[in-house]
Amino acid sequence: xxxxxxxxxxxxxxETGDNFYxxxxxxxxxxxxYNLVFGLSKEEDNTLWLSVYEATQHPARH
Numbered sequence: 606x607x608x609x610x611x612x613x614x615x616x617x618x619x620e621t622g623d624n625f626y627x628x629x630x631x632x633x634x635x636x637x638x639y640n641l642v643f644g645l646s647k648e649e650d651n652t653l654w655l656s657v658y659e660a661t662q663h664p665a666r667h
Contacts, residue, residue: 611642611658619653629655 619625625645632643644656 609660609662611660614641614657614659616654616656619655621647621651621653625653 629643629645632641636643640660642658642660644658646654646656648654
């Protein structure tokens, strides 16, 4: 079984939006075949951070 590791490619601060998670979900579903993963995090002050990761595969460790 292979394991996956995420490497951050870019991060940007964005304005708060109620439906922003829908864009992240859309990007994840659409670009999954390209090994790209998008993340959204929210800080206590409502700052949103959008991150782009590349999923890399590693052989299983025994």
